Amino acid sequence: MSADLVRVAVDSERCIGGGQCEMLEPEVFLVDDDEAISSVIGSGELPRDRADVVVHRCPGAAISIVQPQRPSE
Amino acid sequence: MLSERVLAPADLQDPATFSQGIPQEAFAEMRARPTLSWTPPGGGDRTGFWSVTRHAPVSEVSRDTDLYSSAVGHIQIYDIDDDALSARASMIDLDPPVHTRLRRLVSSAFTPRHVQSYETAVRARIAERLDALMQSGGGNWVEAVAAPIPIGVICDIMGVPESDHDYMIELTDHLVAGTSSKPLEPSAYGNTTDLRLLPFNSPAAHGINEYARALGERRRTEPADDLITKLIEAEVDGERLTDAEFTNFFRLMVFAGNETTRASMAHLALHLVEFADQFERLRSDPSLMDQAVEEVIRYSSPILYFRRTLTRDTVLQDTPLRAGDKVVMWYAAANFDEEVFDEPLRFDVTRPLRPPNVAFGGGGAHFCLGAPLARLEVAILIESILSRGINLRLAGDPVYVDSNFVNGIEHLEVEVG
Numbered sequence: 102m103s104a105d106l107v108r109v110a111v112d113s114e115r116c117i118g119g120g121q122c123e124m125l126e127p128e129v130f131l132v133d134d135d136e137a138i139s140s141v142i143g144s145g146e147l148p149r150d151r152a153d154v155v156v157h158r159c160p161g162a163a164i165s166i167v168q169p170q171r172p173s174e
Numbered sequence: 175m176l177s178e179r180v181l182a183p184a185d186l187q188d189p190a191t192f193s194q195g196i197p198q199e200a201f202a203e204m205r206a207r208p209t210l211s212w213t214p215p216g217g218g219d220r221t222g223f224w225s226v227t228r229h230a231p232v233s234e235v236s237r238d239t240d241l242y243s244s245a246v247g248h249i250q251i252y253d254i255d256d257d258a259l260s261a262r263a264s265m266i267d268l269d270p271p272v273h274t275r276l277r278r279l280v281s282s283a284f285t286p287r288h289v290q291s292y293e294t295a296v297r298a299r300i301a302e303r304l305d306a307l308m309q310s311g312g313g314n315w316v317e318a319v320a321a322p323i324p325i326g327v328i329c330d331i332m333g334v335p336e337s338d339h340d341y342m343i344e345l346t347d348h349l350v351a352g353t354s355s356k357p358l359e360p361s362a363y364g365n366t367t368d369l370r371l372l373p374f375n376s377p378a379a380h381g382i383n384e385y386a387r388a389l390g391e392r393r394r395t396e397p398a399d400d401l402i403t404k405l406i407e408a409e410v411d412g413e414r415l416t417d418a419e420f421t422n423f424f425r426l427m428v429f430a431g432n433e434t435t436r437a438s439m440a441h442l443a444l445h446l447v448e449f450a451d452q453f454e455r456l457r458s459d460p461s462l463m464d465q466a467v468e469e470v471i472r473y474s475s476p477i478l479y480f481r482r483t484l485t486r487d488t489v490l491q492d493t494p495l496r497a498g499d500k501v502v503m504w505y506a507a508a509n510f511d512e513e514v515f516d517e518p519l520r521f522d523v524t525r526p527l528r529p530p531n532v533a534f535g536g537g538g539a540h541f542c543l544g545a546p547l548a549r550l551e552v553a554i555l556i557e558s559i560l561s562r563g564i565n566l567r568l569a570g571d572p573v574y575v576d577s578n579f580v581n582g583i584e585h586l587e588v589e590v591g
């Protein structure tokens with residue numbers, strides 16, 4: 102089983118404020134209440150499989166994996 | 175050399191093709207073809223178009239707004255003049271970045287997190303309607319349940335007073351009638367605007383615009399905690415919305431938030447009767463609710479299609495396309511793609527959530543703003559029906575909305591026990 106951590110980022114130009122990311126990973130994404138643009142809070146790290154789900158679910162295709170991290174021990 | 179074009183096997187511009195719901199056989203035939211199917215120009219405003227019926231290319235078209243534009247040409251299946259296009263344009267008819275700036279004015283009110291705050295109000299509206307239906311023993315499910323709930327919910331969010339909800343239902347009904355073969359009198363609702371400038375070529379659009387204008391005026395002096403006030407006060411790049419931007423925005427919201435969810439709720443009555451075992455399954459395992467909601471929405475596919483216009487030459491599903499060509503994404507066909515949905519005609523509340531159906535669009539900038547709200551409404555309706563032990567029986571055949579755009583039901587007589 103792979104516990105690879107990756108770092109995710111939001112392209113704020115593409116974000117349409119769908120809020121899927123925040124619903125799936127509330128520790129990592131926050132959708133601003135006024136502007137409805139998502140941003141990464143904290144380290145932005147997620148296990149790769151969960152990051153893939155958010156990337157896939159984002160209706161605006163605004164989330165990407167920017168940096169694969171070393172596998173956690 | 176021109177490659178040979180395979181013609182669509184049904185007249186997809188004729189509402190009659192959809193008079194019994196989704197034309198499953200024609201769509202299955204089109205999905206099975208290696209290339210896209212072509213419908214030649216039909217004279218007048220009917221340009222030729224390519225039909226996209228498989229799931230993967232629908233997502234591909236949907237996500238690439240540079241190549242497949244919503245702003246160049248009309249997103250419905252008939253053509254309109256440029257002045258009419260710009261007179262009608264709301265965000266759904268625009269491309270990023272203009273689209274994105276408009277969408278951000280309202281999107282925070284529709285995130286999954288935010289829609290949870292509407293739950294109590296939605297539950298109360300649903301309870302009121304179901305209890306009334308149970309007391310009367312039956313009636314037209316659409317009029318009694320499916321229509322009033324979504325319009326009530328979206329009107330509340332917009333800030334339309336309760337006393338005007340019936341008027342909004344009437345106006346939006348006529349708007350869809352504009353895509354049907356039975357148009358309204360051009361002067362209906364005091365309309366004086368050239369019909370070709372009005373959305374769906376319908377005078378009801380004039381009625382909605384006038385209503386929005388008056389309510390907007392009122393909110394200028396009496397602001398409230400609603401979306402009308404937000405739109406009146408909003409600035410895009412330091413500028414207020416123009417009168418047309420404002421009225422077009424309002425119209426998009428009441429139409430999109432209403433007609434679509436109504437269609438799913440209307441079809442739900444058919445599903446409850448026809449697939450009773452599936453709802454028994456859900457009753458014994460409420461954790462299947464998200465999947466059940468998605469299945470109702472997939473199976474009903476309320477919006478049949480949207481159209482895009484090519485900005486460059488490309489190849490899609492082995493079909494060479496030219497700049498200016500029209501492609502129609504048939505969501506109602508892609509939602510039954512046998513490559514993606516095992517036994518697609520089976521109604522199955524245990525169907526996996528991924529890959530997602532495309533009833534809310536294939537993803538990308540225009541992905542349905544109201545998806546979390548629609549899901550909430552449908553979930554609470556199902557839950558409320560099950561918890562009341564409502565036992566529906568059909569007392570007549572469904573009468574479908576006369577449209578090739580909305581898979582709606584106009585009338586469905588039911589008895590409840």
Ligand code: HEM
Pocket residue numbers: 236265266267277284328426427430431432434435438471475476477480505532533534535536537538539540541542543544545547548
């Ligand atoms: C079952 C119910 C619904 C269905 C099937 C549905 C379907 C759709 C579809 C197919 C699109 C176009 C997507 C695209 O072009 O990629 C759309 C867009 C839209 N929907 Fe919905 N919808 C539903 C409910 C709602 C509700 C409740 C609202 C209320 C806010 C809403 C508001 C909108 C708006 C404003 C757009 C335009 C978004 C844009 O252009 O950025 N919809 N919807």
